Amino acid sequence: MEFYLQLVISGLVLGSIYALVALGFAIIFKSTSVVNFAQGELMMFGAYFCFSMVVQYKVPWIWAFLITILFSIALALVVERLILRPMIGEPVISIIMVTIGLSSVLRSIVTAIWGTQIQVYDPPLFPEATVNLVGVPTSQVYLWSFGLSAVLLALFAVFFKYSKAGVAMRATAFSNQVALSMGIPVKNIFALAWCIASVVSAIGGILIGSINGINVQLGHFGLKVFPAVILGGLDSIPGAAIGGLIVGVLENLSDGVLKTTFGLSGIKEVAPYVFLVIILMIKPYGLFGKKEIERI
Amino acid sequence: MSVAHCGDFRQTYKDDMLVLRTRFIRIAVGAFVLLLYVSPLFLSNYVTSTMTTIAIAVIGALGINVVTGFTGQISLGQGAFMGVGAFACSYFMRVVHMPFWLAMPMAGLTSAAVGMIFGLPSARLKGLYLAIATLAAQFILQYVFMHLDAVTGGSNGIPSPPPEFGAFTFDGDRSKYYLTITVAIAAVIFTTNLLRSRSGRAFIAVRDHHLSAEIMGVNLFKYRLLSFAVSAFYAGIAGSLWGMYTGYISAEHFTITESINYLAMIIIGGLGSVLGSIFGAIFMTLLPQVLTVGTGALADIFPKIGFLIMSFKDGVFGIIVILFLIFEPDGLAHRWRMIKTYWKLYPFSY
Numbered sequence: 143m144e145f146y147l148q149l150v151i152s153g154l155v156l157g158s159i160y161a162l163v164a165l166g167f168a169i170i171f172k173s174t175s176v177v178n179f180a181q182g183e184l185m186m187f188g189a190y191f192c193f194s195m196v197v198q199y200k201v202p203w204i205w206a207f208l209i210t211i212l213f214s215i216a217l218a219l220v221v222e223r224l225i226l227r228p229m230i231g232e233p234v235i236s237i238i239m240v241t242i243g244l245s246s247v248l249r250s251i252v253t254a255i256w257g258t259q260i261q262v263y264d265p266p267l268f269p270e271a272t273v274n275l276v277g278v279p280t281s282q283v284y285l286w287s288f289g290l291s292a293v294l295l296a297l298f299a300v301f302f303k304y305s306k307a308g309v310a311m312r313a314t315a316f317s318n319q320v321a322l323s324m325g326i327p328v329k330n331i332f333a334l335a336w337c338i339a340s341v342v343s344a345i346g347g348i349l350i351g352s353i354n355g356i357n358v359q360l361g362h363f364g365l366k367v368f369p370a371v372i373l374g375g376l377d378s379i380p381g382a383a384i385g386g387l388i389v390g391v392l393e394n395l396s397d398g399v400l401k402t403t404f405g406l407s408g409i410k411e412v413a414p415y416v417f418l419v420i421i422l423m424i425k426p427y428g429l430f431g432k433k434e435i436e437r438i
Numbered sequence: 439m440s441v442a443h444c445g446d447f448r449q450t451y452k453d454d455m456l457v458l459r460t461r462f463i464r465i466a467v468g469a470f471v472l473l474l475y476v477s478p479l480f481l482s483n484y485v486t487s488t489m490t491t492i493a494i495a496v497i498g499a500l501g502i503n504v505v506t507g508f509t510g511q512i513s514l515g516q517g518a519f520m521g522v523g524a525f526a527c528s529y530f531m532r533v534v535h536m537p538f539w540l541a542m543p544m545a546g547l548t549s550a551a552v553g554m555i556f557g558l559p560s561a562r563l564k565g566l567y568l569a570i571a572t573l574a575a576q577f578i579l580q581y582v583f584m585h586l587d588a589v590t591g592g593s594n595g596i597p598s599p600p601p602e603f604g605a606f607t608f609d610g611d612r613s614k615y616y617l618t619i620t621v622a623i624a625a626v627i628f629t630t631n632l633l634r635s636r637s638g639r640a641f642i643a644v645r646d647h648h649l650s651a652e653i654m655g656v657n658l659f660k661y662r663l664l665s666f667a668v669s670a671f672y673a674g675i676a677g678s679l680w681g682m683y684t685g686y687i688s689a690e691h692f693t694i695t696e697s698i699n700y701l702a703m704i705i706i707g708g709l710g711s712v713l714g715s716i717f718g719a720i721f722m723t724l725l726p727q728v729l730t731v732g733t734g735a736l737a738d739i740f741p742k743i744g745f746l747i748m749s750f751k752d753g754v755f756g757i758i759v760i761l762f763l764i765f766e767p768d769g770l771a772h773r774w775r776m777i778k779t780y781w782k783l784y785p786f787s788y
Contacts, residue, residue, distance in 0.1 A: 177566055225760055225764075229764065234512065235506065235569075238569060239702065240760055240763045243702075243756040243760040244760065245756070246752050246753060246755055249753075250750050250751070368574075369574075376566070406585070408584070408585070411577070412581035415574035415578050416578060418571070419571060422570075422574075423558065426559070426562050426567055
């Protein structure tokens with residue numbers, strides 16, 4: 143029983159980070175209808191940048207964290223202005239391909255600067271001692287990650303519901319043209335969406351980096367977020383959060399169960415995609431996604 | 439767009455449907471095909487073997503162009519479908535003892551069947567969602583390649599026996615080239631003809647406006663699934679040829695990077711154009727080679743930043759894709775048409 147409980151807890155932690163990255167993905171998709179395949183690379187960039195600050199320049203954590211956030215905002219602005227803005231109005235496939243190209247550029251920059259070895263945050267972000275959670279020893283990194291993700295998700299939910307910028311973003315998501323005619327600066331909204339996505343990804347990258355270590359494989363994490371966003375509905379922000387949690391738990395449980403009963407290894411890598419196909423067949427627009435109804 | 443010659447009248451429907459319209463084009467294409475067959479006699483083994491990889495890439499690119507360029511369904515799984523073909527072909531030859539000329543189409547059909555399974559969500563999905571479904575297909579198939587040891591040899595890979603025809607074994611660079619280029623030419627001819635058929639026109643109708651297509655009596659699900667099957671069939675053929683070319687297949691070749699490469703090929707070459715698939719395949723096969731030579735030379739000149747330059751190879755690929763999408767969104771095929779139109783009337787452009 144404790145084994146399963148442990149799986150569920152680590153699944154929830156993983157899921158909360160999925161949720162965070164999925165949130166960034168959903169924000170970009172909702173307001174700019176760009177599918178961002180470079181989400182994982184944004185994560186990786188943030189994680190490595192923070193590593194540089196903390197380990198190489200010995201900046202205290204709190205400052206390193208803030209500088210990383212400023213850096214990811216700058217990165218997002220550059221990317222949005224140089225690459226995504228010329229693509230406005232192009233077909234979906236071109237936009238998908240441009241973000242794929244972007245991801246390989248970002249990855250090569252990261253390997254050029256930081257190499258390909260696994261790096262570890264030293265000093266660690268959170269204390270290493272384990273605490274007891276309903277009888278299961280859990281490391282504090284997990285608790286902190288879960289808590290931080292939950293706080294950020296709640297914060298953004300409030301932001302979208304009540305703040306002026308949040309309402310403007312929802313209006314832009316509904317219709318670019320109507321938003322423009324109401325005096326909303328749509329281009330700035332696009333830039334803002336990229337900034338938010340980049341910041342939440344960078345935070346997700348730092349969290350997952352302090353759990354598993356930072357390496358170039360983080361880029362694949364961005365692709366594993368797809369099942370979460372599809373389950374939640376591509377354009378739904380609460381959906382991203384719930385989808386992330388469900389996929390994280392399911393991934394860990396199926397991995398643990400199949401490993402103990404059938405001796406299959408590496409299910410973790412593929413399980414989210416199997417769920418993805420199943421979700422697409424049963425409920426293609428996810429739990430909270432906007433259904434596109436077409437009738438002749 | 440294209441300018442017809444003086445006196446090039448088309449009086450019958452048959453005339454209008456001709457692929458090679460004028461005598462000049464017929465001669466030019468004939469000469470080009472002849473050149474393809476004769477040139478290996480004068481070229482080095484290295485160049486011949488590069489041309490073989492280009493021919494394989496042409497087949498794969500034609501496949502993904504059928505599903506993405508013509509039917510408008512984005513596929514991110516071409517690399518994995520190639521893997522299915524390669525492993526299936528090797529399995530049929532080693533275990534079932536089929537001859538290559540039978541194993542290759544069988545591998546294509548296996549791949550097509552797998553492609554149809556993952557194309558099933560296209561009944562309800564389109565565009566973006568489908569791209570993500572094929573992405574899932576890519577990762578699931580990659581997992582199967584690594585763990586279905588009996589067929590794929592797991593992480594070690596598995597040998598692919600050379601094809602035999604009577605007493606002749608295709609194991610030299612030239613013989614492999616001739617086999618591949620023949621299949622590639624057949625694939626080009628088949629695709630060109632497919633696009634003039636009912637199915638091809640249905641594909642294009644689905645891409646241009648799926649609702650209008652349905653009103654016109656095109657069964658959306660059937661043709662979407664068919665395009666997936668055709669695309670995966672091409673991938674299977676390309677995969678079996680790849681197995682023949684390398685002699686040893688390992689799962690590491692058929693990753694998401696390979697799928698992205700194929701998608702990049704048709705975008706750079708030109709979506710929805712047979713010629714574009716060929717241009718894209720040539721470009722994307724030669725690009726890494728040019729980059730390797732270029733970065734190698736640069737690293738020799740500046741040994742201190744050699745590592746830096748080498749790691750930027752990947753980045754240059756990304757930059758080229760981005761620049762193409764921003765500045766040449768219609769691809770090389772479009773540029774080629776522009777050049778032809780310009781020279782056709784030169785120097786009197788009006």
